[in-house]
Amino acid sequence: MRDFNRLRADAAIKGVLASGKPDSPVLQQQTCLRCANIWWPRRPQKPLRCPGCKSPYWDRPRKLKIAPSPVVASISRAALQDSLRTELAKALGTSQPESGGLTDRSLVKALDVLKEMKAAGRTWQEMAERVEREFGTRLDKDQLKALVR
Numbered sequence: 001m002r003d004f005n006r007l008r009a010d011a012a013i014k015g016v017l018a019s020g021k022p023d024s025p026v027l028q029q030q031t032c033l034r035c036a037n038i039w040w041p042r043r044p045q046k047p048l049r050c051p052g053c054k055s056p057y058w059d060r061p062r063k064l065k066i067a068p069s070p071v072v073a074s075i076s077r078a079a080l081q082d083s084l085r086t087e088l089a090k091a092l093g094t095s096q097p098e099s100g101g102l103t104d105r106s107l108v109k110a111l112d113v114l115k116e117m118k119a120a121g122r123t124w125q126e127m128a129e130r131v132e133r134e135f136g137t138r139l140d141k142d143q144l145k146a147l148v149r
């Protein structure tokens, strides 16, 4: 009987020790990624909100809204023009190195035509049709715009 009691006491002690075992969750200082608030949570669970700014997304950095258009436009305008020139030159069948002069003339002519049409107030649709008819290449409005500008 005394043995039994001692076992019970052991178990109780072990239980107490077990509840404080080292791998139990430990309180960690938290930092809000939104307002940079630093605080100690009361419970080991992940805090629901930042006590500073009340944001539930305090553990995630704010996503910057990506505004691609201005960046893309500034990067690619020249690149687009280059690739279109190449494309046009290819379409005109004058992309061979030995006929570089001819390529330039045809291309310049195509661009002149487009610029004239734009100056004359023609629509992009009309310009696209003319390019397709005379130069055999299909350009959309954005491509035309990039070329004519």
Ligand SMILES: [Zn+2]
Pocket (backbone or CB within 6 Å): 032, 033, 034, 035, 036, 037, 050, 051, 052, 053, 054, 055, 058
């Ligand atoms: Zn915060």
